[in-house]
Amino acid sequence: MSQSKDIHLYTASTMNGWKPVVFLEEAGIEYDVTHIDFSQKEQKSEDYLKLNPNGRIPTIVDRSNNDFVVFESGAILWYLAEKYDRFLPQSAEGRSETLQWLMFQMAGVGPMMGQAMYFQRIAAKNGNEDPFAIKRYVDESRRLLEVLNTRLTARTYLVDEQYTIADMATYTWARAYYWAKVSVAGLPHLQKWFERIDARPATQRALEIPEPYWAFFEKRRC
Numbered sequence: 001m002s003q004s005k006d007i008h009l010y011t012a013s014t015m016n017g018w019k020p021v022v023f024l025e026e027a028g029i030e031y032d033v034t035h036i037d038f039s040q041k042e043q044k045s046e047d048y049l050k051l052n053p054n055g056r057i058p059t060i061v062d063r064s065n066n067d068f069v070v071f072e073s074g075a076i077l078w079y080l081a082e083k084y085d086r087f088l089p090q091s092a093e094g095r096s097e098t099l100q101w102l103m104f105q106m107a108g109v110g111p112m113m114g115q116a117m118y119f120q121r122i123a124a125k126n127g128n129e130d131p132f133a134i135k136r137y138v139d140e141s142r143r144l145l146e147v148l149n150t151r152l153t154a155r156t157y158l159v160d161e162q163y164t165i166a167d168m169a170t171y172t173w174a175r176a177y178y179w180a181k182v183s184v185a186g187l188p189h190l191q192k193w194f195e196r197i198d199a200r201p202a203t204q205r206a207l208e209i210p211e212p213y214w215a216f217f218e219k220r221r222c
């Protein structure tokens with residue numbers, strides 16, 4: 001692959017890793033992608049830590065901006081949205097609402113669902129079953145999905161009619177409710193929002209980059 005595109009993305013097929021891919025695919029922007037191999041601990045390598053001090057994915061390098069580096073998936077989405085003037089409302093209020101829901105995902109939906117996944121899928125498998133932690137994170141995840149369901153009552157997307165970076169960030173996590181073992185029963189507005197985004201070809205294409213990984217979404221190809 002030629003290494004000449006403006007955006008160089010370092011990522012893997014995970015909920016945080018897909019967020020910038022969804023943006024770039026939806027915006028139709030060409031980019032270079034390096035698949036960070038967790039099994040080889042590439043995210044902790046000396047070279048990678050120079051880009052992302054947190055040793056996690058995703059990270060972007062903007063070659064068209066003096067190799068400016070951005071880490072943290074929410075900050076990457078915001079940077080890309082401003083750079084390309086896409087998926088961000090024009091009004092100050094619309095931008096603020098987008099930022100609010102992006103923060104809600106970054107500080108709530110992602111961490112809580114991530115811990116629900118960790119305690120049920122990884123810790124339990126390693127013999128560290130912790131029912132208290134599982135209940136805590138599953139209940140809190142469900143509560144946050146209920147907040148989303150309420151927000152989506154009579155709204156197409158999180159910020160009214162426009163698909164924004166807040167939807168992109170939230171969808172990759174909330175849509176993986178199966179993997180977190182969090183029920184979405186009785187949340188019709190959230191489910192309709194899933195269906196709307198399930199029907200967006202660019203977003204669905206992104207979920208196969210850098211490689212398909214459908215376990216998060218049960219057998220169903222979302």
Ligand SMILES: N[C@@H](CCC(=O)N[C@@H](CS)C(=O)NCC(=O)O)C(=O)O
Pocket residue numbers: 014015016017038043055056057058071072073074
């Ligand atoms: N707050 C960070 C979290 C990034 C994160 O946790 N990435 C995970 C994948 S979803 C990762 O790199 N895991 C590998 C590791 O922990 O070593 C962000 O949103 O970018």
